[in-house]
Amino acid sequence: MKVIVLEGIDGCGKSTLRHGVHSLSGFGDIIHMRSTPSHWVYNKLYNRKEVDYESYNLLHQDLIETHVIWLMCSPEVAYLRQQTNERISLIFLVEADRLFSEYFTNITKLRNIHFVRTDTQEVNQAIFEISQKVYGKS
Secondary structure, three states, rough: OEEEEEEOOOOOOHHHHHHHHHOOOOOEEEEEOOOOHHHHHHHHHHHOOOHHHHHHHHHHHHEEEEEEEEEEEEEHOOOOOOOOOOOOHHHHHHHHHHHHHHHHHOOOOOEEEEEEEEEOOOOHOOOOOOHHHHHHHO
């Protein structure tokens, strides 16, 4: 069993991809939308208390095979995808995207991080790419 975490800004495709990614394992793996990367980003955005998420990450990944999928999407596309009346501002999405980039390039020590663009490919293509990166198969 694996844990697969879908991460990224609001509107990047986490909810859209969840079922398709879960079906890759015959619904045998655990799929999360958001985990410590999101906590780190949103704690920064809302000036909340800093927490040592890396200790948790290192312990967790040593206990169970964990894959974090950063669903990369331009803030402009993510903004346009929002379907609620209470849209998150483009400025907020730009800053969240910058912080996710900082987290994944400079902060985390997670081993299995996979980057998947969701603003330039169709849903089935993204699921295929995740399948190759996590399971080594199509």
